[in-house]
Amino acid sequence: MTTPADAELDAPVVSKATGRPLTKRGEATRRRLLEAAEQVFAEQGYHEASIVKITERAGIGLGTFYLYFDSKQAVFEALVIDLNKRVRHSMSEAMIGAASRLEAERAGFAGFFRFTAAHPALYRVVREAEFVSPETLHLHYTRIVEGYEEGLRAAQQVGDVDRRLDPTVTAWALMGMGELIGMRFLLWERDADGVPPEELDAHVFDAMMRFIDNALAPRGGMEGPTDA
Amino acid sequence: MTTPADAELDAPVVSKATGRPLTKRGEATRRRLLEAAEQVFAEQGYHEASIVKITERAGIGLGTFYLYFDSKQAVFEALVIDLNKRVRHSMSEAMIGAASRLEAERAGFAGFFRFTAAHPALYRVVREAEFVSPETLHLHYTRIVEGYEEGLRAAQQVGDVDRRLDPTVTAWALMGMGELIGMRFLLWERDADGVPPEELDAHVFDAMMRFIDNALAPRGGMEGPTDA
Amino acid sequence: MTTPADAELDAPVVSKATGRPLTKRGEATRRRLLEAAEQVFAEQGYHEASIVKITERAGIGLGTFYLYFDSKQAVFEALVIDLNKRVRHSMSEAMIGAASRLEAERAGFAGFFRFTAAHPALYRVVREAEFVSPETLHLHYTRIVEGYEEGLRAAQQVGDVDRRLDPTVTAWALMGMGELIGMRFLLWERDADGVPPEELDAHVFDAMMRFIDNALAPRGGMEGPTDA
Amino acid sequence: MTTPADAELDAPVVSKATGRPLTKRGEATRRRLLEAAEQVFAEQGYHEASIVKITERAGIGLGTFYLYFDSKQAVFEALVIDLNKRVRHSMSEAMIGAASRLEAERAGFAGFFRFTAAHPALYRVVREAEFVSPETLHLHYTRIVEGYEEGLRAAQQVGDVDRRLDPTVTAWALMGMGELIGMRFLLWERDADGVPPEELDAHVFDAMMRFIDNALAPRGGMEGPTDA
DNA sequence: AATGAATGAGAATTCATTCAT
DNA sequence: GATGAATGAATTCTCATTCAT
Numbered sequence: 001m002t003t004p005a006d007a008e009l010d011a012p013v014v015s016k017a018t019g020r021p022l023t024k025r026g027e028a029t030r031r032r033l034l035e036a037a038e039q040v041f042a043e044q045g046y047h048e049a050s051i052v053k054i055t056e057r058a059g060i061g062l063g064t065f066y067l068y069f070d071s072k073q074a075v076f077e078a079l080v081i082d083l084n085k086r087v088r089h090s091m092s093e094a095m096i097g098a099a100s101r102l103e104a105e106r107a108g109f110a111g112f113f114r115f116t117a118a119h120p121a122l123y124r125v126v127r128e129a130e131f132v133s134p135e136t137l138h139l140h141y142t143r144i145v146e147g148y149e150e151g152l153r154a155a156q157q158v159g160d161v162d163r164r165l166d167p168t169v170t171a172w173a174l175m176g177m178g179e180l181i182g183m184r185f186l187l188w189e190r191d192a193d194g195v196p197p198e199e200l201d202a203h204v205f206d207a208m209m210r211f212i213d214n215a216l217a218p219r220g221g222m223e224g225p226t227d228a
Numbered sequence: 229m230t231t232p233a234d235a236e237l238d239a240p241v242v243s244k245a246t247g248r249p250l251t252k253r254g255e256a257t258r259r260r261l262l263e264a265a266e267q268v269f270a271e272q273g274y275h276e277a278s279i280v281k282i283t284e285r286a287g288i289g290l291g292t293f294y295l296y297f298d299s300k301q302a303v304f305e306a307l308v309i310d311l312n313k314r315v316r317h318s319m320s321e322a323m324i325g326a327a328s329r330l331e332a333e334r335a336g337f338a339g340f341f342r343f344t345a346a347h348p349a350l351y352r353v354v355r356e357a358e359f360v361s362p363e364t365l366h367l368h369y370t371r372i373v374e375g376y377e378e379g380l381r382a383a384q385q386v387g388d389v390d391r392r393l394d395p396t397v398t399a400w401a402l403m404g405m406g407e408l409i410g411m412r413f414l415l416w417e418r419d420a421d422g423v424p425p426e427e428l429d430a431h432v433f434d435a436m437m438r439f440i441d442n443a444l445a446p447r448g449g450m451e452g453p454t455d456a
Numbered sequence: 457m458t459t460p461a462d463a464e465l466d467a468p469v470v471s472k473a474t475g476r477p478l479t480k481r482g483e484a485t486r487r488r489l490l491e492a493a494e495q496v497f498a499e500q501g502y503h504e505a506s507i508v509k510i511t512e513r514a515g516i517g518l519g520t521f522y523l524y525f526d527s528k529q530a531v532f533e534a535l536v537i538d539l540n541k542r543v544r545h546s547m548s549e550a551m552i553g554a555a556s557r558l559e560a561e562r563a564g565f566a567g568f569f570r571f572t573a574a575h576p577a578l579y580r581v582v583r584e585a586e587f588v589s590p591e592t593l594h595l596h597y598t599r600i601v602e603g604y605e606e607g608l609r610a611a612q613q614v615g616d617v618d619r620r621l622d623p624t625v626t627a628w629a630l631m632g633m634g635e636l637i638g639m640r641f642l643l644w645e646r647d648a649d650g651v652p653p654e655e656l657d658a659h660v661f662d663a664m665m666r667f668i669d670n671a672l673a674p675r676g677g678m679e680g681p682t683d684a
Numbered sequence: 685m686t687t688p689a690d691a692e693l694d695a696p697v698v699s700k701a702t703g704r705p706l707t708k709r710g711e712a713t714r715r716r717l718l719e720a721a722e723q724v725f726a727e728q729g730y731h732e733a734s735i736v737k738i739t740e741r742a743g744i745g746l747g748t749f750y751l752y753f754d755s756k757q758a759v760f761e762a763l764v765i766d767l768n769k770r771v772r773h774s775m776s777e778a779m780i781g782a783a784s785r786l787e788a789e790r791a792g793f794a795g796f797f798r799f800t801a802a803h804p805a806l807y808r809v810v811r812e813a814e815f816v817s818p819e820t821l822h823l824h825y826t827r828i829v830e831g832y833e834e835g836l837r838a839a840q841q842v843g844d845v846d847r848r849l850d851p852t853v854t855a856w857a858l859m860g861m862g863e864l865i866g867m868r869f870l871l872w873e874r875d876a877d878g879v880p881p882e883e884l885d886a887h888v889f890d891a892m893m894r895f896i897d898n899a900l901a902p903r904g905g906m907e908g909p910t911d912a
Numbered sequence: 913a914a915t916g917a918a919t920g921a922g923a924a925t926t927c928a929t930t931c932a933t
Numbered sequence: 934g935a936t937g938a939a940t941g942a943a944t945t946c947t948c949a950t951t952c953a954t
Contacts, residue, residue, distance in 0.1 A: 015916090026917070045359050047275055050944065061919040066946065128359055130352070130411075131273055138416065141408075162442060166435035172412050173405040173439055180369075180404025181397065183358075188366065207394035211401050214390060215443035254934075278927060289936040291931085300928065471937090482938070501815050503731055506923060517940040522925070584815055586808070586867075587729055594872065597864075618898060622891035625865065629895055632864025633857040636825075639814075640856050644822065663850035667857050670846060671899035710913075734948060745915040747952085756949065 016067060030068045032058045034082065037075045042121035046076060046132050077136045080129050083122060084140045088147065090115040101155030102216065106209060108151070109178060116182040117199040123182060145171045152216075161216045174212065181208055258296045260286045262310065265303045270349035274304060274360050305364045308357050311350060312368045316375065318343040323379075330388050330444065332379060334437060337406060344410040345427045351410065373399045380444075389444045402440065409436055471523075486524045488514045490538065493531045498577035502532060502588050533592045536585050539578060540596045544603065546571040557611030558672065562665060564607070565634060572638040573655045579638060601627045608672075617672045630668065637664055714752045716742045718766065721759045726805035730760060730816050761820045764813050767806060768824045772831065774799040785839030786900065790893060792835070793862060800866040801883045807866065829855040836900075845900045858896065865892055 013030065015022045022030065036058035040049045051072055055062045069075045094111025098104035116123045129137035148171035155161035185204045189197050241250050241258065250258070264286035268277045279300055283290045297303045322339030326332035344351045357365035376399035383389040413432045417425050471478045478486065492514035496505045507528055511518050525531045550567025554560035572579045585593035604627035611617035641660045645653050697706050697714060706714070720742035724733045735756055739746045753759045778795030782788035800807045813821035832855035839845035869888045873881050 023917080029917080047359075051946080052944085063919050063921095063947080064917075067917070072945075124358070127355075131275075131356055131359065141412070164438060165442075166431075166438075169409065169413075169432055169435035170439055172408050173436060176404040176406070176408025177401040178404070180400050180407065184369070184400050203394070204397055207397035208401060210392060210394075211398055211443050214393070214445070214447065215439050217442070219442065251934085257934085279929085280927080290938095291929095291936050292934080294929070295934070479938080485938080503815075507925085508923085518942095519926080519940050520938075523938070528924070580814070583811075587731075587812055587815065597868070620894055621898070622887075622894075625869075625888055625891035626895055628864050628868050629861040629892060632860040632862070634860070635864065636856050636860025637853065640825070641853075659850075660853055663853035664857060666848055666850075667854055667899050670849070670901070670903065671895050673898070675898065707913085713913085735950085736948080745913095746917095747915045747950095748913075750950075751913070 016070070026068075029060060029064065032060060033065060033068055033075065034079060036060075037079050038082075038122065038125075041076065041079065041125045041128075042119075045124075046072075046128050073133060076125075076129070077133050080126055080133070080136045080140055083119075083126055084143055087112065087115050088144060091144075091147070101151060101158060101160045102213075105148075105151060105155070105212070105216070108148075109174075109209070109212070110205075112178055113182060113186075113200045113205065116178075117186050117197070120182075120187050120196060124187065127179070127183075141172075141175065145175060148174060155216075159218060162218045164219075165216070170216075177208065177212075254296075257286075257288060257292065260288060261293060261296055261303065262307060264288075265307050266310075266350065266353075269304065269307060269353045269356075270347070273352075274356050301361060304357070305361050308354055308361070308364045308368055311354055312371055315340065315343050315354075316372060319372075319375070328383075328388055330383065330441070333383070333402075333440070333444065336376075336379070337402075337437070337440070338433075340406050341410060341414070341428045341433065344406075345414050345425070348410075348415050348424065352415065355407070369400075369403065373403060376402060383444075387446055390446045392447075393444070398444075405436065405440075482524075485516060485520065488516060489521060489524055489531065490535060492516075493535050494538075494578065494581075497532065497535065497581045497584075498575075501580075502528075502584050529589060532581075532585070533589050536582055536589070536592045536596055539575075539582055540599055543568065543571050543582075544600060547600075547603070557607060557614065557616040558669075560607060561604075561611070561630075561668070561672070564604075565630075565665070565668070566661075568634055569638060569642070569656045569661065572634075573642050573653070576638075576643050576652060580643065583635070583639075597628075597631065601631060604630060611672075615674055618674045620675075621672070626672075633664065633668075710752075713742075713744060713748065716744060717749060717752055717759065718763060720744075721763050722766075722806065722809075725760065725763060725809045725812075726803070729808075730812050757817060760809075760813070761817050764810055764817070764820045764824055767810055768827055771796065771799050771810075772828060775828075775831070785835060785842065785844040786897070788835060789839070789896070789900065792832075793858075793893070793896070794889075796862050797866060797870070797884045797889065800862075801870050801881070804866075804871050804880065808871065811863070825856075825859065829859060832858060839900075843902055846902045848903075849900070854900075861892065861896075 013022050013027070015026060033054065036054045037049075040054050040057055044053070049072070051065050052062055054075070055065050065075075069078065091108045091111040094107045094114065095104045098107045126137070126140060129140065145168070149167045152161055152165070152167040152170055156163045156165070156167070181204065182200070185200055186197060189201070191197070241255070261282065264282045265277075268282050268285055272281070277300075279293055280290055282303070283293050293303075297306065319336045319339040322335045322342070323332045326335050354365070354368060357368065373396070377395045380389055380393070380395040380398055384391045384393070384395070409432065410428075413428055414425060417429070419425070471482060489510065492510045493505075496510050496513055500509070505528070507521050508518055510531070511521050521531075525534065547564045547567040550563045550570065551560045554563045582593070582596060585596065601624070605623045608617055608621070608623040608626055612619045612621070612623070637660065638656070641656055642653060645657070647653070697711075717738065720738045721733075724738050724741055728737070733756075735749055736746055738759070739749050749759075753762065775792045775795040778791040778798065779788045782791045810821070810824060813824065829852070833851045836845055836849070836851040836854055840847045840849070840851070865888065866884070869884055870881060873885070875881070
């Protein structure tokens with residue numbers, strides 16, 4: 001799972017008012033706003049959130065917000081982009097040093113769930129993008145899927161993954177599984193005291209992995225030469 | 229896939245103003261409102277939609293709305309419940325007369341996608357429930373999953389499905405797959421002229437089915453006694 | 457001075473929400489808003505005025521405003537149109553029964569000044585239209601000028617007004633005179649106690665009329681057959 | 685038409701920060717700001733204009749603005765004063781070497797229109813002063829009128845202008861005419877392609893001049909002793 | 913002298929909901 | 934049962950002005 005070039009993403013953020021670079025102080029303010037937005041969106045959702053709530057949380061004047069973002073939707077999008085980077089980072093971190101490609105997929109998934117478990121509300125933010133900024137969600141999913149696909153294709157090459165599977169469709173399928181399992185067993189799960197779990201229940205994780213193993217593993221004998 | 233008892237769901241709707249039953253005329257008005265809500269929510273999403281838009285579309289006075297629903301959120305929930313029934317109906321219809329349990333799963337999925345393809349925007353409405361009325365979405369998913377689980381369990385009994393799989397986790401995984409595949413290849417897909425597809429691309433459907441078959445099919449010999 | 461057909465102007469005002477006619481209650485509310493707007497715009501000017509100030513003055517809920525007008529600019533325009541009707545009415549009233557055309561012009565002017573004197577602040581509203589809604593001001597002036605022109609032309613026919621004058625240019629010139637004289641000697645004038653005059657100072661009016669008489673009166677002998 | 689003493693106007697501008705004179709560099713900055721303000725106010729009007737737009741246009745830091753002007757209104761006033769000087773200059777230039785006083789009036793008017801035609805938007809700025817800074821507009825008009833009055837009085841002395849006319853009222857009347865003719869035939873006029881005229885249409889100018897000639901010219905015989 | 917980040921009062925506008933008819 | 938006029942809390946966004954650097 002390789003992350004695509006994020007060249008343009010990492011371009012230095014520029015000031016809306018003046019020409020460009022954004023001073024050190026500006027940089028800090030922007031980050032505080034983004035962090036406040038992260039919390040507020042996560043806690044209250046996009047529509048319940050408001051610019052005032054965000055700036056108050058950031059301990060910053062209301063007007064200042066508009067020095068760094070064009071609109072509520074704009075911060076939201078910036079936030080999703082930011083989360084996307086972090087999720088993918090969490091995933092690739094987890095995959096480092098995996099023995100086999102299959103092993104790597106497994107680790108990648110674990111990374112994904114680890115992130116979701118650590119920031120359950122955040123992950124809700126990402127899904128809300130479907131209704132706030134579909135293009136941004138598209139981007140988010142696409143970037144993750146690209147990494148998956150590549151990994152799957154490589155694993156198929158070396159015979160670690162059933163060659164008859166379509167890497168793209170499979171990647172989306174895996175993604176969907178991860179999302180719903182995460183929603184059901186992380187976001188919705190509460191123990192007797194109403195406390196949410198800190199990580200995905202081991203049994204659930206194993207069960208899911210068995211499912212995935214089944215799905216991806218090369219089917220005995222009949223393949224290899226079979227499919228193009 | 230059996231639908232659970234919808235007893236309370238099918239109780240006769242009662243008038244908010246007077247005592248109970250809701251006259252024939254009232255029944256009609258309510259239905260028109262629900263249909264209008266369906267269209268408006270589908271086209272504009274929950275937050276863009278407004279009560280006036282709904283009553284206008286229904287050709288009904290604004291105030292009348294509150295004779296049938298307590299709030300905007302209330303119609304939304306009623307709508308989701310309604311859709312839930314229809315999706316499940318579409319699925320069980322499709323499964324009637326399936327030769328094997330595996331065959332039935334396949335058919336059920338096809339039914340699900342058929343519905344999503346036929347009402348892509350509607351299906352978006354369902355997902356939006358996550359942010360408007362989480363409990364309702366919970367209900368929606370749970371009901372569908374229950375059907376799945378039951379089917380999976382039965383198939384495991386007769387050896388049609390790998391006995392080592394956890395039926396609940398598997399059901400949620402399948403559901404997630406269906407959702408994301410639907411989103412990606414039905415909602416987002418456009419041909420050269422920007423026209424959305426009328427049904428899921430056959431290749432994609434087959435690819436997904438191969439994935440599912442792999443995942444569910446009993447693994448040669450080693451199971452049976454193994455698990456449980 | 458004939459007023460042009462105001463047919464479309466007097467069409468019944470329609471409700472923005474529902475189809476059309478505007479109920480009796482609605483009609484009353486709209487009128488109260490327009491009157492409040494008149495006062496507020498007159499006292500504070502367009503930019504100092506605010507919708508809240510207007511609705512408060514009207515003793516009406518803020519939201520109600522938007523049931524009758526699309527925006528602040530919209531009331532302003534409606535108000536100018538309204539004032540236009542009233543000024544022209546004041547002018548034509550004054551002209552009724554004038555002996556000669558020249559006499560009529562004189563009376564028309566008197567009517568104009570009478571209105572301006574009675575509503576000095578209002579007349580400021582009209583001029584502010586130049587910066588708020590130029591097209592509306594255009595309309596306002598054009599309608600008044602049309603009346604003038606017609607009168608001048610008729611007076612030229614019967615030899616009451618110098619035939620060499622261009623009626624259009626003359627009408628605009630007269631209008632400009634009236635405006636600035638009104639501004640200087642009605643709006644700006646204050647007595648020792650800072651009280652504005654209730655009507656145009658007689659001397660000023662006479663002086664202006666002598667100027668106008670000079671300008672319009674047929675020049676001895678050399679004309680008549682000369683022109684046209 | 686003599687310009688009144690502009691003594692206080694031409695006093696050296698002083699720095700707000702330090703003691704007084706304003707360095708050469710400061711002088712330049714101030715001038716750039718004033719020029720930028722001229723453009724921005726002319727293009728967008730007072731309320732649409734903003735300090736940032738002005739400083740950007742001037743290529744100067746936002747904060748710097750307040751080193752030279754106390755407020756938005758202050759620049760506006762400074763600008764109107766500046767324009768006043770230029771208009772009067774344009775007028776007196778035009779009048780140099782006029783044969784008779786009547787001839788001079790004509791030339792003065794031509795100068796006024798020449799200026800308005802050359803800077804139509806600017807002239808709109810002057811009129812907007814009525815709503816932004818009435819006293820400044822008062823000053824502007826008064827200064828121009830003073831010049832007129834003086835000229836008229838002198839012309840009356842030598843019998844070039846009807847002695848029965850009140851010079852003050854006449855001066856305001858002429859001013860009003862000029863304004864509205866300018867607005868109508870310079871600011872509003874567009875040719876087929878929407879291009880505004882570069883100067884007042886000759887026919888319109890002549891028509892207006894005939895009107896003025898009529899108004900000012902001594903009435904045969906009956907005057908002189910008549911009035912006063 | 914110059915700068916631009918920060919501020920917050922204030923403005924327009926929307927819309928779910930109520931209630932008198 | 935049906936209606937639609939009225940409401941005001943709440944939201945987003947603008948911009949003149951200040952002040953630390």
